[in-house]
Amino acid sequence: MCRPAKYHSGWRVALQAGSLAALSGCAGPLSTLEPSGPAAASIAGLWWVMLAGSAILFALVLVLFLLTVFRPGWGSRVSPARWIVLGGLVLPAVILIPLICYALYAGELLMPLRAHAPARVEAIAQQWHWTFRYPDQGGVETGNVLHLPAGMPVDVVVTSKDVVHAFWIPRFAGKIDAVPGHHTLLRIQANQPGQYFGQCNEFCGIGHAQMRFTVIVDRPEDFDAAVRNAAATGEVNK
Template identity: 75%
Template sequence: MRDPSKHHSCLRVPVQAGLFAALSGCAGPLSTLTPSGRSAASIAGLWWTMLAGSVVLFTLVLVLFLLVIYRPGWGSRVSAARWVVLGGLVLPAVILIPLICYGLFAGERLLPLPGMTPPRIEAIAKQWVWTFRYPDQGGVETRNLLHLPAGTPVDIVVTSEDVLHSFWIPRFAGKIDAVPGHANRLRVEADQPGRYEGQCNQFCGVGHTGMHFAVIVDRPEDFAAAVKEAAANGEVKK
């Protein structure tokens, strides 16, 4: 007869490995769950709220399931129509309606604040390179290296010279498409100086996996000099 303890020990390894793999994806330079900006914090908050709501809903359904399994006849006095209404409409609505309301609230926070004219940086995508142009700094350019000032909203004007790409700095904000012949605007704000990473998040060809870029967030007083130095040195980060 098989020893249950050995069976549990065999299951423990893959379960622990799965939990470690899942938790390791919650951190790192491309993690949306370690936000470093106002918009990214709103997105992370929405994710955690949706996760909590789904856990509550799953728990309620699981409780009903266990009651049916371990207490035969439980709920038999409730008509089928009432089960459909209570279980199919009321139960999800109790969880989903608050989640929708919070989602709308969080979505409003992602919109650019009115009455502001922040600095502008142009992000130009081309297989498989990002070129960043700084109109407020004399139009200098850097390749695969984006400089941003800390604590300052910046409008990233995103476009493409060939196919559809997508601009994304996970720790700062959501993603936005880079469309040929069209300019999309994404407002980002980095909380503090440091090095971050961004990438193309839309499959754009065989070189898509290498289409990423470094993001250097400078102190506001150092930003202009850092941009000019990077452009003068022809810095290209991959």
């Protein structure tokens, strides 16, 4: 008996809408899958590799399930102990071991290659605001606007004045916590000049959703002047 055309049309629309919603999460100003720096590229690469590995593992398990459903008794010659070893140990290991090796490799790419980055910025969190201080530029400060030089690693020293926050620029690197009384270090690098966005990624109270900041990546030769000009004009992103 044929199903109504409306039934198939409904499923088609639902599938297209679901695919669109899933793909829309792969881009945007806060997307980790649209990297603009080496650390973010390593994180995004790890995500895609893990996705592919999990899809392969799921497909293998699905094949076994379908064989069991449509060909009853096909695996009856295999002992239960062998099923446990092959299906519970060997099958996952074929996928998981390479994934672990790649994860360790990707993690190494996030480690600093030099003892100290040429630039240093202090990020100070406070409900619900970010203050950025530039020691190399005389200690000048900007509010909710972070300036970075393009193509150069920068050590961001993160701390908090009140509760635990988190510093995160998805297109540059992973997040790091801002802990009161402690200083945590995150090395980031932006590939190209432009405007980007960051946010607090740790719930910190009723104003958490608005605790965002703008990142302006300047050309290296313009960085010092841009920071001093921003501080002099009181550049603040509200």
